[in-house]
């Protein structure tokens with residue numbers, strides 16, 4: 001198990017990573033997300049042993065690294081996958097994957113599994129971005145790393161390729177049975193691919209949890225907003241009610257609620273776009289459409305409630321409503337929504 005305890009990194013007098021704690025299971029994939037400059041790459045570099053750390057420890061198997069006792073990358077048996085693939089241009093695919101390997105049977109295994117058999121004698125320049133990233137992954141896994149660090153492995157690829165390759169990479173990591181930390185900018189990728197997701201804000205891990213928990217019970221408003229479209233709706237909530245029927249009362253309906261941070265009384269309800277319905281064909285109205293974004297399968301609307309709260313609503317693409325139209329918005333969810341203390 002990879003254990004990280006109180007890991008902190010300073011650049012000069014600036015703390016960039018602050019007291020990171022995490023433990024990674026044997027074949028667990030942790031997706032690390034956060035805004036640009038929040039310290040994601042720095043964490044990977046520290047875990048790889050590429051930069052000195054200021055505080056804390058990292059432990060795996062027989063080694064433990066700390067500020068006073070640095071373990072270099074070659075002693076950690078770490079595998080790294082970068083966004084720019086980092087292949088040797090003068091070597092073939094086969095030679096890249098077998099580089100410094102005594103036993104090449106695992107290289108054959110990964111080359112076949114990642115669909116690269118027909119490209120063994122080709123040099124990287126002749127490969128597409130997706131093929132290059134498969135070669136980089138095959139090379140990493142052929143060396144039987146104890147853990148794998150992936151720094152935005154899909155960011156140089158187009159959208160369609162990203163979608164298929166993310167599953168291939170996940171499958172390969174699971175087949176190899178190694179723990180992995182995967183940095184991404186893409187919240188959807190983090191939620192769909194990760195066993196757990198870590199959300200960083202200014203060097204601090206704000207939440208480390210299952211994708212479902214990060215999305216539905218975010219530890220903070222920052223996490224709520226970062227993991228997807230989030231609206232906050234004024235509501236009232238009686239936390240003393242029996243557990244089974246804790247109801248949040250809003251001007252557009254009642255829903256079950258999960259109180260966070262001691263929310264009680266006047267609160268803000270976290271509403272996601274798919275928790276709502278929108279109808280412009282009924283006589284009763286309670287909002288005005290501000291703007292609409294066509295998304296193909298769906299349309300995302302921003303509506304302004306008559307009371308002044310703005311909500312985002314996602315509905316079928318068939319439901320086309322023009323901006324400035326009066327409409328009726330309603331809560332339609334039956335699962336509990338997160339309830340935050342009123343933002344004052």
Ligand SMILES: Nc1ncnc2c1ncn2[C@@H]1O[C@H](COP(=O)(O)OP(=O)(O)OP(=O)(O)O)[C@@H](O)[C@H]1O
Pocket residue numbers: 011016034035036037038039040041042043
């Ligand atoms: N070598 C360095 N010297 C000084 N400051 C640095 C150095 N490398 C990174 N930083 C700073 O540390 C902070 C974290 O950088 P880091 O690259 O880890 O962020 P990130 O979350 O990976 O960002 P991005 O998503 O843009 O890649 C930033 O403010 C960055 O400017």
